[in-house]
Structure formats: structure tokens, C-alpha cells
Amino acid sequence: MSTVTKLADGVRSGKLRPLAKAITLIESRNPDHSADAAALLDTLLPDSGRSIRVGISGVPGAGKSTFIEALGMHLIATGHKVAILAVDPTSQLSGGSILGDKTRMEELSREQNAFIRPSPSGDTLGGVARKTRETMLLCEAAGFDVIIVETVGVGQSEVTVASMVDFFLLLQLPNAGDELQGIKKGVMEVADAILVNKAEGDNRPKAELARQQYENALHLFKPKSQNWRVPALLCSALRNEGVAEFWQTVERFREAMRQSGEFAARRQLQANDWMWALVMDELKELFMRDKNVAALLPQVQAGVSQGGTTPGVAARRLLETFRRSY
Numbered sequence: 001m002s003t004v005t006k007l008a009d010g011v012r013s014g015k016l017r018p019l020a021k022a023i024t025l026i027e028s029r030n031p032d033h034s035a036d037a038a039a040l041l042d043t044l045l046p047d048s049g050r051s052i053r054v055g056i057s058g059v060p061g062a063g064k065s066t067f068i069e070a071l072g073m074h075l076i077a078t079g080h081k082v083a084i085l086a087v088d089p090t091s092q093l094s095g096g097s098i099l100g101d102k103t104r105m106e107e108l109s110r111e112q113n114a115f116i117r118p119s120p121s122g123d124t125l126g127g128v129a130r131k132t133r134e135t136m137l138l139c140e141a142a143g144f145d146v147i148i149v150e151t152v153g154v155g156q157s158e159v160t161v162a163s164m165v166d167f168f169l170l171l172q173l174p175n176a177g178d179e180l181q182g183i184k185k186g187v188m189e190v191a192d193a194i195l196v197n198k199a200e201g202d203n204r205p206k207a208e209l210a211r212q213q214y215e216n217a218l219h220l221f222k223p224k225s226q227n228w229r230v231p232a233l234l235c236s237a238l239r240n241e242g243v244a245e246f247w248q249t250v251e252r253f254r255e256a257m258r259q260s261g262e263f264a265a266r267r268q269l270q271a272n273d274w275m276w277a278l279v280m281d282e283l284k285e286l287f288m289r290d291k292n293v294a295a296l297l298p299q300v301q302a303g304v305s306q307g308g309t310t311p312g313v314a315a316r317r318l319l320e321t322f323r324r325s326y
Contacts, residue, residue, distance in 0.1 A: 004036050008043045014081075014143045016115055023117060026134045029285075041134055047141035049267070052254055055161040057151040057187075058171030063197045064150055067171060067237035069105040074243050075146055076113045083115045083139035084108075085132055086150040115144060133164055133274050162190035163273055166257070166266065167250050170194045172214065174207035189221050193231050193249055200236040207234055227260040228253055292321050 007025070010018025026037040058064050065086075072082045084105070108114050117135065136147050151161045162168040170191040188194075194214045199207030215232040224230065231249060235242030257263035287293060300317055303309040 004039045004043060008040055008141075011044060011138060011142050012047060019115065019138060019142045020117070022138050023131075023135050026138070027131045037134075041137060044138060044141040048137040049140060051136075051140045051145045051147045052167065052250065053136060053147045053149070053165040054250065055149045055151065055158075055165035055168040056171060057158040057161060057169070058197075059173065062171045062173050063237050064171055065105055067195075067197055067235065067243075068148060068150060069108045070237040070240050070243045071247065072105070072108045072114055072148070073111070074240075074247060076108075076111050080146050081113045081115075081144045082108075082146045082148065083136075083142075083144040084117070084148045084150065085135055085139070086116065086118045087132065115139065115142075132161075133277075136164070158187045159190055164270055166263065167192045167253055169246075172196050172210065174198055174203045174210050188217065189224060191230060192224070192228065192253060193233060193246070194218070195233045195235050195242075195246060197235050197237055199234040199242070200239050225257070225262060227256050227262055287318075287322055290322055290325050292325050293318055296321050 007018055007022050011022050022040060025033055025040065028037065056064060056068060068084060072084065075082050105116060109116050117139075132149060136149070139147055147165075149161055149165055151158060158168075158170070168191055170187060170193070172194060174196055194211075196207045196211045196214070199211075211232045211234050218230050218232065233242065233246060233249065235246060237243065254263065257266070296318060300309070300314045304311055304314045
């Protein structure tokens with residue numbers, strides 16, 4: 001039995017150790033591992049696609065980890081298997097990342113039907129882990145029927161994650177006010193629901209006001225889908241209030257999308273986006289590994305830094321050098 005076949009069988013069995021090893025394989029940037037990673041994905045593809053994929057983002061301090069743990073525990077109690085893919089920010093200076101989600105979700109991490117995988121975002125646009133899509137596929141093949149992708153909640157990451165999940169949640173704090181004025185229009189437009197967290201105690205009136213303001217703001221945007229009206233909801237993850245109601249919203253969304261045919265159509269678009277993302281990723285890898293490009297790069301970068309050449313001319317020189325290699 002080949003290594004790939006053995007690993008695929010282990011993933012299908014639902015055992016967490018083979019799943020973790022499989023994810024490590026597809027995340028590897030070692031060119032020697034790429035053939036096995038591709039073979040593993042092809043082998044497991046027929047076993048994937050039967051989950052609901054939920055992206056969750058929000059400003060720092062919005063309580064994403066607390067909410068995800070509360071949601072995960074609710075889902076497990078109702079018979080689901082939950083995989084959480086938490087994309088951690090990678091330091092631009094050291095290249096290190098925090099990878100602390102298992103310590104922030106202590107109760108959930110002890111559950112047999114939960115799998116938490118922190119992945120460093122690396123240099124991928126928007127802070128989304130380079131192989132998040134493939135990791136979702138492996139988790140589905142392992143029998144997880146709810147996949148939650150938590151983003152770092154900065155920059156382009158929200159829009160990037162929204163393009164790879166079925167349902168995208170924007171988690172917010174009770175103090176709307178200035179935050180509502182500063183919220184990025186692009187993020188509001190890709191959200192399938194907005195949830196105001198920490199709606200407990202003295203925060204409750206502020207949270208209700210914020211929810212109303214978000215609801216009013218949503219009327220200003222063109223609907224993402226004609227088959228779904230984006231709701232603004234309240235929640236206290238700390239007290240486990242509003243969590244079950246949120247999941248009911250997700251289930252209503254899935255049913256509406258399936259009945260209209262939009263669920264399948266979105267998955268098809270995501271598959272094509274996935275293909276092109278991999279093409280661009282591989283082209284970048286080939287470009288950076290090219291020995292002629294590597295030899296020219298310091299000289300070209302110095303010219304741009306010192307103002308001796310424009311970035312456009314420098315880019316064309318590098319690309320022309322790369323073309324000659326093939």
C-alpha cells in the first residue's frame with residue numbers, strides 16, 4: 001500500500017492524527033512533496049463537498065474565539081462534527097505566528113468531534129493560509145460536516161475568505177458609533193449576516209443600538225443575493241445567548257440557497273477561483289525559484305530603491321528574464 005493510499009484511508013476513517021499529517025503534507029512548500037499532495041487531494045475529492053463552510057471575521061477584541069467555541073460546542077451537542085481552521089497572523093519581521101487558538105478554545109479542543117487547526121497566514125494575500133481550500137477538502141473527507149474558517153480580521157482577508165465559504169459572518173462589537181462610520185463597504189457587501197457580540201449586562205442597550213444601526217446600513221447596499229436578506233443579529237457568546245439562533249439563521253440561508261440553485265452555483269464559481277489561485281501561486285513559486293531571476297533581482301531592486309529605474313521597467317526586465325528561461 002502506497003503512503004498516499006494509507007494516508008487517505010486514515011483521513012477517511014476520521015482519525016485526527018492522519019488528518020493532521022495530511023494537512024501538513026499539503027501545506028508543505030517543499031517541491032518534493034507536491035506530487036504526493038496532489039495525489040492525496042485527487043484521491044479524497046469524491047469524499048469531500050458535503051459540509052457547510054462558514055467564514056467568520058471581525059475586528060480584534062470582537063470575541064471571535066469565544067464565539068467560535070460556543071458555536072462549536074452547540075453544534076457538537078446537536079450531532080455535528082466541527083473543524084475550525086484558524087488563520088493566524090504571521091509576523092512580517094520574524095516570520096513567526098501566534099498559533100494560540102487551541103489555548104483560547106480549551107473546552108472545544110478536548111471534544112472528540114472537534115478539530116482545531118491553526119495555520120500561519122504566511123505571505124498569502126489577505127492573511128488567508130495558503131492551502132485553506134485544500135484543508136477544507138481534507139476535513140470534509142474526514143467526516144466533518146461544519147467547517148469554520150476564522151480570519152485575522154484585517155485588510156483583504158474578509159473578502160478573500162468570503163470567496164471560499166458558503167456563509168460569511170461579520171462579528172462586531174456593541175459600540176457601533178464611529179466603528180459603523182469606518183467599516184469597510186466591501187466587507188459589508190460580502191457578509192451574509194452581521195452579529196453584534198458581547199450583548200450582555202450594561203452592553204445590552206448599546207448592542208441593540210448597534211444592531212439597529214447595522215440593519216439600517218445594510219439597506220444602503222445592493223443585496224449580495226436576491227434570495228437572501230442579510231440580517232443583523234445579537235449574541236452573547238460568553239453567556240451562550242443567541243448562538244443557537246445564529247445557527248438557525250445559517251440553516252435557513254442554506255435552505256434558501258439550495259432551493260434557488262445558488263448554493264451549487266456558488267460552489268462552482270469557488271472551484272474556478274480556487275483553480276486560478278493555485279495557478280497564480282505556482283507561477284509565483286516558479287518565478288521566485290528561477291536562477292536567472294534570482295541573480296538579477298538584487299540589482300533590479302537596488303535600481304528601484306535608488307530611483308534609477310521605474311517599478312514598471314524593473315518588472316518587465318524580470319519577466320523577460322523569466323520568459324527566456326522557458
